[in-house]
Amino acid sequence: MAEIFQNLVDLLRGHRVFIQTHNFPDQDAVASAFGLQYLLRHFGIETTICHRGSVERAVTANMVSELGIEMLSDENNDYDEPMNESDYIITVDSQKGSGNIDDLIGDEVACIDHHPTFVEVDDYKYKDVRIVGSCSTIIADYYRECGVEMSESVATALLYGLKCDTRNFTRGVTRLDVDIFNYLFSKSNHQQIRRYQAAEIEYSELNAFSDSLRNIEIYNEVGFAFLDFPCKEGFIATVSDFILDIDLVKFVVVYTRRPHGFKFSVRSELDELDAGAIVSEALKDVGLGGGHKTMAGGFADEEKVLAKSIDFNKVIQNLFLDVINKKTPN
């Protein structure tokens, strides 16, 4: 593994390097980019962290400022000098073509991610995709394998990223995640993590939260909720996680309107219902989707959905229930 990481260092040397997270970066994306930036600095490679879409959750923005993480917005062109075609990009917590990351002008030479691959991209010169609980896990593993010490800030960010993406070790956890938890445990500031964890729902969102819970429809343990108001990317996922905690619900589809379409967050607690595969199949004629067995996302084109029927809630429910019913014969 240490040799593999060395390949990345060799590849990047002599180039201007950007670390790009997915759009609207979440805690795991921020932590992974931050951890990777420090590790590369140890090997003499300076990098710039960039993204599209704001760091919109208050808890994530707080983490960014408290840990002193510099995240530059590509839209605002925050860079000292503009990015150009010969600059190198490493994507973290995402892969080119996966729908949640914009294609920037630089050259995507490397990818470090924990999501299943959506679209094969041949031109990565370095690709480390491991289906583990978080991208932070992979970054922490590099430190461990290379024997590089990390600061308390980096450890705290990575452990928090790991906890967020695994929902406190209840989702998509692998042996490596547990080993990395052990590795990070004594290096992190637990009080700081507790503080972040105790502030994940924003007070200003309480009304939106109760509205979305009133609109839940449940069919055969599959819960649907349409969020009929403008909401942040991370909020859709928070509602989706919450609905899965209801006893009658084993599979959740939460969606909201976006310009020209519908944005989805999907969760599953059953091994036989693979969230990534189901969202990909359900939306294949109207958009695209994919992700992990336990958590996934997608986007549907408004025109294509409305072409089926003006009652888009019914259209969406049917698209999912048709696929799910085929997988659960009863």
Ligand SMILES: [Mn+2]
């Ligand atoms: Mn992640």
